[in-house]
Amino acid sequence: MTRNILEAVNNAREFFEIEDYPGDFFSRLDKVDYTNKYGILLFKEDIDKLSGFIGYGVNDLAVICINYKRTYGHQNFTLAHELGHWFLHKGVSSSDDDRVLGYSSDKVEQEANDFASELLYPEELLVKDHFFAIQHDLFLISNRKELGEFIDRLCRKYCLSYEMVLRKLLYKNRQVKQYSSIRKEIEKAIGGKVSEVFEKDFYSVNEELPRYQRFIKPYIELENKVDKLVTEGKIGRATGESIKLRSGVENS
DSSP states (O other), X not given: OOHHHHHHHHHHHHHTTOSSOOSSHHHHHHTTTHHHHHOEEEEEEOOTTEEEEEEEOGGGOEEXXXXXXXXXHHHHHHXXXXXXXXXXXXXOOEEEEGGGSSOOSSHHHHHHHHHHHHHHSOHHHHHHHHHHHHHTTTTSGGGHHHHHHHHHHHHHHHTOOHHHHHHHHHHHTTOGGGHHHHHHHHHHHHXXXXXXXXXXXXXXXXXXXXXXXXXXXXXXXXXXXHHHHHHTTSSOHHHHHHHXXXXXXXXX
C-alpha cells in the first residue's frame, strides 16, 4: 500500500466522517444529501458488462453509476472503487468491468482497488480478524464449517463479497493459492453453496429488492435542479425539457 493511497483513504474517511469502516456505503450516503454535501450524483443502472463508471459534470460534479445487477457486496466494492478514482485520479473518467475489480495489471485501476480494499476492510481490522481465526483454529481442515460461518459474518459486517473476504484471510494466512479447494471444502461442510445456505439476497441478485433496482433519486434531483434554472430564467423552458429528456428524466 503506497503512501499516496493511504493518504487518499484517510482523506476519504475524514470527508465522509468514517471512523473505522463504512460498511454498507449506499446506506451511509443515503442518510445525507450527498449531492449537495459531497458533490456526487449517484446512479444505479443496468450497464451490461460494466460494474460501474465515473464521469464528471459541471462544477466538478462526480457522476457515479453502479450496475445493480451485481451482488450487493460487489456493488459496495464498485462504489468504493469509483470513489478511489475520484480521490486519486480526479477529473479522469473511467469505466470498469468486472475483470478490473480486486486485481488489475493496470496501475490506475489497481490503485482504485487498493483504495477500496483499505477503505472498506482496513488492514488493521484484517489483522485482528486473521488473529481471531488463528486463535480459534478456523484454518484447520476439520473446522471448515466454522470458517465458512466466520467469513459470512465478516462479509455482512464489511458489506463485501464472500470471495473477496475469504481471499483476504487466506492471503494473510499464506493459503490464497488454495482458494478454490478451500472454498469447495467450506461449501461441502456447510451443506451447499454460500448463496443457498447463508442470506440468499446478499449473495445473489434479487430484483424485487430496492438494492437490486435503479436509483430514482438522482433523476428527481436533476429534474428539480433543471426546473429551478428555468424558474430563475437562467435557461429556457425548451432547453430545460431537452436536458431532462437527454438525461432520461422523462423515462425515470
